Amino acid sequence: xxxxxxxxxxxxxxSDAKRRSILTELSEESKSVGELAxxxxxxxxxxxxxxxxxxxxxxxxxxxxxxxxYCHMNFDIWxxxxxxxxxxxxxxxxxxxxxxxxIDTQALGxxxxx
Amino acid sequence: xxxxxxxxxxxxxxSDAKRRSILTELSEESKSVGELAxxxxxxxxxxxxxxxxxxxxxxxxxxxxxxxxYCHMNFDIWxxxxxxxxxxxxxxxxxxxxxxxxIDTQALGxxxxx
DNA sequence: ATAATATTTTCTATATATGGAAAATGACAA
DNA sequence: TTGTCATTTTCCATATATAGAAAATATTAT
Numbered sequence: 001x002x003x004x005x006x007x008x009x010x011x012x013x014x015s016d017a018k019r020r021s022i023l024t025e026l027s028e029e030s031k032s033v034g035e036l037a038x039x040x041x042x043x044x045x046x047x048x049x050x051x052x053x054x055x056x057x058x059x060x061x062x063x064x065x066x067x068x069x070y071c072h073m074n075f076d077i078w079x080x081x082x083x084x085x086x087x088x089x090x091x092x093x094x095x096x097x098x099x100x101x102x103i104d105t106q107a108l109g110x111x112x113x114x
Numbered sequence: 115x116x117x118x119x120x121x122x123x124x125x126x127x128x129s130d131a132k133r134r135s136i137l138t139e140l141s142e143e144s145k146s147v148g149e150l151a152x153x154x155x156x157x158x159x160x161x162x163x164x165x166x167x168x169x170x171x172x173x174x175x176x177x178x179x180x181x182x183x184y185c186h187m188n189f190d191i192w193x194x195x196x197x198x199x200x201x202x203x204x205x206x207x208x209x210x211x212x213x214x215x216x217i218d219t220q221a222l223g224x225x226x227x228x
Numbered sequence: 229a230t231a232a233t234a235t236t237t238t239c240t241a242t243a244t245a246t247g248g249a250a251a252a253t254g255a256c257a258a
Numbered sequence: 259t260t261g262t263c264a265t266t267t268t269c270c271a272t273a274t275a276t277a278g279a280a281a282a283t284a285t286t287a288t
Contacts, residue, residue, distance in 0.1 A: 005131075007128075007131070007134065008129055008130065008131060011125050011126075011128040011129035012125075012126070012129035014121075014125040014129075014198075015122055015125035015126035015128075015129055016122065016275095016276095017119075017121070017122055020121065020198070023202055024201065024202065027201070027202050027203070032234080032235095033234075033235060033236090034233090034234060034235080042277075042278095043277070043278060043279080044234075044235065044236090045235085045236075045237080045277075045278070045279080045280095046276075046277050046278075047235095048235060048236055048237090049236090049237095049275095049276080049277080050276095052236090053275095064284095064285090066233095066234085066285070066286070067233060067234045067235075067284065067285040067286060068233095068234060068235085068285095069234075069235065069236095073202070075202075075203055078199055078202065078203050081195075081199060082199065084128075084134075085192055085195060085196065087138065087141070088137055088138070088141045088187070088189075088192065089141070089189055089192050130245095130246095146264080146265095147264075147265060147266090148263095148264060148265080151265095156247075156248095157247070157248060157249080158264075158265065158266085159247075159248070159249080159250095159265085159266075159267080159268095160246075160247050160248075161265095162265060162266055162267085163245095163246080163247080163266090163267095164246095166266090167245095178254095178255090180255070180256070180264090181254070181255045181256065181263065181264045181265075182255095182263095182264060182265085183264075183265065183266095
């Protein structure tokens, strides 16, 4: 299963409260590494490293504006997580399948709209 | 956030492909530690340790039948994961909130029905 | 060119994760 | 009781994660 490593990286990235907080901030709005470092009690180096973990998991992506690096949430990656949940949970299966196809159409909209 | 450690444990438990495979097997049917050890190329000790990680995350629970320890999937724990996803993903928020209340009623049914 | 700013990388130390092998525990059977 | 089976625990070695501090890189400003 080639996709397994991707899930490994996603779930590992999510297994740390600091990284989840970073994601929560980024789900509000995109921020630079420095802005994120101010929000958390961490050096810039530490934040930078955590951001790389989130990036390798595909949960965020970066863009340069001047000397600042802005981090943006990748909303459509959550489709993979939802698919995994659907596989585990018999009860919700039908409901999550609906959700999944909804996400698929949203992901398309994302690619065209942003 | 007292709940953070719980999420840490859940996502960390899910960050390993072997443990996810164990969960997939258990979502089909409950199995003993030995049966699980046969399915994977691991010693019983190693499987036992991974099962403890899944247990501490609340993803499974155990029951003894004779000298065998049977592992059962905890379906309702996924509610917490779904809630986290909902917080991150603006687009699906409304859909996931529906899902969440569906899960809440299912979780109640679980407690009475099993 | 030089300085200042934002970020990444390197170095270092500490902590945690992992699994095998073997000892220990617990439960049943004769 | 003694032996056997299923599981857990301990011990050990190896690998990875983490963050701070300082050096390196890249970009803008003077």
